Amino acid sequence: MTSSLRRVFLASLLRRRLATALSLLAIALGVALGLAVQLIHGAALDEFGRGVRLLSGEADLQVVGPREGFDEGIYPLLARRAEVAEASPVLEIEARLPGRDDSLRILGVDLFRLMRVQPALMPLADREAAGEVGGNEGGDEARGAREAEPSRTGGDGRLAALQPHNLFLSADARAVLTQPYRSASGESQPPAISDGYLLAQSGLRSLRLRIAGQLPGASGSIGVMDIAGAQQHFERVGTLSRIDLKLAEGVELGTARLALETLLPPGVSLRVPEAAASEVGTLSRAYRVNLTMLAAIALLTGGFLVFSTQLLSVARRRREFALLRALGLERRELMRGLLAEGALVGVVGGALGVALGYALAGGAFRFVGGDLGAGFFRGLSPTLAFDPALSLAYLFLGVGAGVAGTWIPAREAARVPPARALRAGEGERAGLPQAHARGRIAALLLALAGLACLLPPLSGIPVGGYAAVALILAAAVLALPALARAVLPLLAHGRSALWRLAHARLSATPAQAVVAGAGVIASVALAVSMAIMVSSFRVSVDDWLEQVLPADLYLRASSSSASGYLDPEALAAIAAVDGVATVDTTRLANLRLSDAEPLFSVLARPAQGNWGLPLVAGSMSVPEDAALPPIWVSEAAADRHRLAPGSHFELPLGGRLQRFIVVGIWRDYARQYGAALVERGDYVALTGDTRVNDAALRVAPGVDPAAVAEALRQRFGAEHITIALPGEIRALSLQIFDRTFLITYLMEAVAVLIGLFGIATTFAALATTRQGEFGMLRHLGLTRAEIGRLIAFEGALTAGLGVLAGTLAGGAIAWVLIEVINRQSFHWSMDLAVPWLVLGVFAFSLVALAALVARLAGRHAMQRSAVLAVKADW
Structure with a gap:
């Protein structure tokens, strides 16, 4: 390609300053989020590994x-x-x-x-x-x-x-x-x-x-x-x-x-010695991969934005390309030039994203720490270092997003015969994807998504689940024209002339909904799916806490791994405190089942009593003919070790392998790699360990739990024990839950912002190509303000279709997240809880914002003189 042609394509990017800037920003945000997650995790692992090497010498x-x-x-x-x-x-x-x-x-x-x-x-x-x-x-x-x-x-x-x-x-x-x-x-x-x-x-x-x-x-x-x-x-x-x-x-x-x-x-x-660092990396891998996938969706949304801006740019420049073709420009040169535009957007956006990613990682180390919001690396002080290979990889991802978003528009532009493209009026609608029925392709993609959900995890990573998410998003985008044809007739009834004009325009060119709605679908699907998943998880955790915290007071000497504990004498002293009716105890031990997986937790306590046990299978009753001690395993343990009620399970206790019979399976959100509950009497008999970590207290009727707590603090010293009410533990647990998902909320907001960028760039470009149409409407009596409302109606309708398709896709993705990705990553089940009110407010707000953004994006086209706007048609 000659330098003159390079200047032609570069000048096009410079003319579309707003669209180019928004595309750059979208790619930069996607790259930055993904890179920041990898940098934070890599630095934390390096710091942990450095400590391991120091200690092992x-x-x-x-x-x-x-x-x-x-x-x-x-x-x-x-x-x-x-x-x-x-x-x-x-x-x-x-x-x-x-x-x-x-x-x-x-x-x-x-x-x-x-x-x-x-x-x-x-x-x-x-x-x-x-x-x-x-x-x-x-x-x-x-x-x-x-x-x-x-x-x-x-x-x-x-x-x-x-x-x-x-x-x-x-x-x-x-x-x-x-x-x-x-x-x-x-x-x-x-x-x-x-x-x-x-x-x-x-x-x-x-x-x-x-x-x-x-x-x-x-x-x-x-x-x-x-x-x-x-x-x-x-x-x-x-x-x-x-x-x-x-x-x-x-x-x-x-x-x-x-x-x-x-x-x-x-x-x-x-x-x-290096296996310790690998073990911690395994613990945090599922959480890190999920965050990376969220960043990838944000980058995918940026790719959709590049697609929409490039597609509309190609539509506006068809006559320009036709003239160049008539002057001797070959098809492959035209396609290379357009792909170079996308690559340039990707390079600049990727470079900005890399710089922003390092800034985000540095800010996280300074204000949050290196634990990724989930506590895997709490207490470490990682040092941010430049990683050339990782930076280059994410830069190439940005370039890939820019090129992928430009590929279809470039191919369509190269295929159009010059004689057809030179016809007057061809540039307004030409180049937009035709609204042919793509229901069969969308149905095929959905079927493939269903098959992908059946795939087992690969090295603990739910690859099939993530593939299903991508297939659902693609199906939603392809099904948008069919959805537009099905929904738009239902909205045809309206008294406002502007509403009818906006409806007619969108009905005549449903491809416009595809261009503007592609980014909206991806961002809305991400937001809706995460909102449903997080709501379901939070409600399930809250219900789980209510079941496992039925006592009036909970006393702890220290966490399970720390040096505080309760011995038999301390338990006798607790039971002797006035107002204490019953005392149930828990001993938490962490066992090593093999050198290839993280520690396994064993809870030694009475199966019946003040501590709840939320069963999902089996029962609390021990079979009368059971020849082995009973055990209740968590869902994670059942999944990882293929256990069911009636199965036999061996645990290394007291220096020997002890065999148990599985009686029930229970839901546990505290231990990702499995836990088992053993009757305290059996545990003490097998190990001789009489220490206790926690005690659950029931107070006598009419006794104030706060008074009992104060008596316990006076007896043992407030500095030696931690006493909490069930409500306090629940509130603290949910606060930690919300803090854990804070970065998830940030990524959702970024994706929605990118979707709004797509609305802005689409309507800015469409308004420019429709100046003749707006001029004719001005001659028919419409004012600039009315044309602004017309564009706002079109933006609202387009965003409404995108929100509807994104919500449907988000519901499907939420099911995949809950039943496939979450289950294969963390081995947790949860009950579905849809936040209808939140989703309704979100959808309405997004449509209203889209209308406002479309109105602002079309302001330049409305300011042109009505006479000059129709001059080309004289």
């Missing part, structure tokens, strides 16, 4: 088990093996900080093994701690006297890390814990470190751990102490969380795994 393999730990008797067996050069035991504690909402990750380590396997975690003692050789068992006065004295030993601190009460903090941890903390409720809490000591919680008592030094080579918020001290203080004697293994020289990784795996009890796995 030079280890080749790691022995890992349940979150609560495993028997340390495995350690000497592995350490003596010829395949193992060094073995470093680690006890990981999530130490609850009394009076605060946060916790500190403390690693109990063997100092001498640490130097050989994880040298980056070696502690450096402060000067004061370097001279201390005493223990922590004396009183506060003696301890204070020792601290006030100068170091007498002149020690270099090598023994400080062996003292059971000494704790060493990373710089990040020290910075966080020495600052006042603002809780989730907005209350300011005092620093966790005071007078050189950290206050931590074990059970329902407080520990004072001395800050004895720092961790120069560590990053992230962690602490390190002697493993014996950690086991003693946090009552985890005889327990390890993992063992880091450094293999002997010349030993192959695969050979070592085969030899060592036979030594491990059930529930304990041998894996490479």
